[in-house]
Amino acid sequence: SDSVVAGVARALQHADSVRRLEVRANADTPEDAARARRFGAQGIGLCRTEHMFLGERRKLVERMILARTDAERDQALNALLPLQRQDFAGILEAMDGLPVTIRLLDPPLHEFLPDHTELAVRIAAAEARGEQPDPHDVELLDAVNRMHEENPMLGLRGVRLGLVVPGLVAMQVRAIAEAVVARMRAGGSPEAEIMVPLVGAVEELRLAREEVERVLAEVTAETGVPLHCPVGTMIELPRAALTAGRIAEEAEFFSFGTNDLTQTTWGFSRDDVEAAFFSAYLDKGIFATSPFETLDRDGVGRLIRIAVDEGRAARPDLKIGVCGEHGGDPESVHFFHAAGLDYVSCSPFRVPVARLEAGRAALPATEGSDSR
Ligand code: PEP
Numbered sequence: 471s472d473s474v475v476a477g478v479a480r481a482l483q484h485a486d487s488v489r490r491l492e493v494r495a496n497a498d499t500p501e502d503a504a505r506a507r508r509f510g511a512q513g514i515g516l517c518r519t520e521h522m523f524l525g526e527r528r529k530l531v532e533r534m535i536l537a538r539t540d541a542e543r544d545q546a547l548n549a550l551l552p553l554q555r556q557d558f559a560g561i562l563e564a565m566d567g568l569p570v571t572i573r574l575l576d577p578p579l580h581e582f583l584p585d586h587t588e589l590a591v592r593i594a595a596a597e598a599r600g601e602q603p604d605p606h607d608v609e610l611l612d613a614v615n616r617m618h619e620e621n622p623m624l625g626l627r628g629v630r631l632g633l634v635v636p637g638l639v640a641m642q643v644r645a646i647a648e649a650v651v652a653r654m655r656a657g658g659s660p661e662a663e664i665m666v667p668l669v670g671a672v673e674e675l676r677l678a679r680e681e682v683e684r685v686l687a688e689v690t691a692e693t694g695v696p697l698h699c700p701v702g703t704m705i706e707l708p709r710a711a712l713t714a715g716r717i718a719e720e721a722e723f724f725s726f727g728t729n730d731l732t733q734t735t736w737g738f739s740r741d742d743v744e745a746a747f748f749s750a751y752l753d754k755g756i757f758a759t760s761p762f763e764t765l766d767r768d769g770v771g772r773l774i775r776i777a778v779d780e781g782r783a784a785r786p787d788l789k790i791g792v793c794g795e796h797g798g799d800p801e802s803v804h805f806f807h808a809a810g811l812d813y814v815s816c817s818p819f820r821v822p823v824a825r826l827e828a829g830r831a832a833l834p835a836t837e838g839s840d841s842r
C-alpha cells in the first residue's frame with residue numbers, strides 16, 4: 471500500500487543520510503545497470519566481462535586462445551574489439567556520471583574452450599565410419615588436451631590469462647578507452663575504472679598495469695582526449711591480502727572478491743557448496759551459516775583487515791570496496807562498515823537492503839552493529 475511504500479522510502483532516505491558506506495551494484499549489461507540505478511546504486515562495483523565472450527563469440531574466443539599464429543590471434547582480437555566497445559558503451563551510458571568498475575576477463579578456462587568429449591566423439595564417429603576425421607577437429611582436440619587443467623578454478627584464470635595471451639588485455643582496455651572517448655564526445659561523463667582479477671603478486675599487477683597505461687596513452691595520442699581511468703585490483707587470494715602493502719603501490723583501488731577469498735582461505739570449492747560434508751558441517755555447528763553467505767570474520771575477515779591496514783598504510787587515499795556475494799548480505803555489511811571499507815557492491819536487487827544496513831551500521835550501538 472501507499473503507506474508501506476512511503477515508509478520504505480523514508481527509511482531509505484534516512485539510511486542514505488547517515489551511512490558512510492557507498493552502495494554500488496554488480497552488473498554487466500545496460501539493462502542490469504539501469505535497474506541498479508533505479509534501486510539507488512551509486513555506481514557499478516563489478517562489471518564482469520566473461521559473458522561477453524560466450525554465445526556467438528565463442529568461435530572468436532577459441533581462435534584467440536588456441537591460435538597457431540600471431541596473425542590468427544590478432545585477427546580474432548580485432549574482431550572482438552568493436553563488440554567489446556559496444557558492450558562497454560551501453561553500460562557507461564546507463565551509468566553516466568557514476569563510476570563503473572570494469573573487470574578484465576576472468577574465466578575459468580574450460581568454459582571458453584570447445585568441449586573435449588564432443589570433439590573426441592565426433593572424431594571417433596568419423597573413424598568408425600571409416601572416414602578421415604575433420605582435420606580441424608583433430609587439431610582442436612590436440613590443443614584442448616594441451617590446455618587441459620584438473621582444477622580450472624585454480625588454473626589459467628584472471629590476470630594469468632591476460633599475461634599469457636598477448637593482446638587480450640590491450641584489446642579490452644582499448645575497447646574501454648574508445649567507449650569512454652565516444653561518450654565524452656557525445657557530451658557524457660563516463661567514469662570507467664579498470665580492475666585486474668585474481669592477482670596474487672604485485673609483479674602480476676605491475677605487468678598488467680603497464681599494458682593498461684600503454685594502451686590508454688595510445689588512445690589519448692590517437693584521439694587527443696586525455697584519459698585517466700583508475701586502475702585497481704581484486705583482493706581475492708590470501709597472498710594478495712598478506713602482501714597488500716606492496717600491491718597498493720600499483721593499485722588505486724582494492725575490491726575484495728570474497729567468493730574466491732572464502733574458497734581459497736577455507737579450501738572449499740565455491741562450486742560444490744551443496745556437497746554432503748557442507749550440510750554436515752552446518753548440522754554439527756562448525757559454522758552457523760555458510761561462509762559463502764555470511765562473511766567469516768575470523769578467517770576471511772582477518773585477511774580483509776590486514777589488507778585494509780597494509781593497503782592504506784602504503785597509500786592513504788586507496789579506495790576499498792567489496793564485490794563478492796557478501797556485499798549484499800546484511801550481517802556482512804556491518805562488518806565491512808566496521809572494517810573501514812568505502813563501498814559495498816552487490817546484485818541490483820539487494821541494493822536497497824544494503825543501503826538500509828549500511829545506514830544501521832553507521833548508527834552508534836545499534837543492535838547487530840559491530841564495533842570490532
Ligand atoms: C569474487 O571472487 O568474490 C568475485 C566477486 O569474483 P567472481 O565471483 O567473478 O569470481
Ligand code: MG
Nearest residue numbers: 706727729730
Ligand atoms: Mg573472483
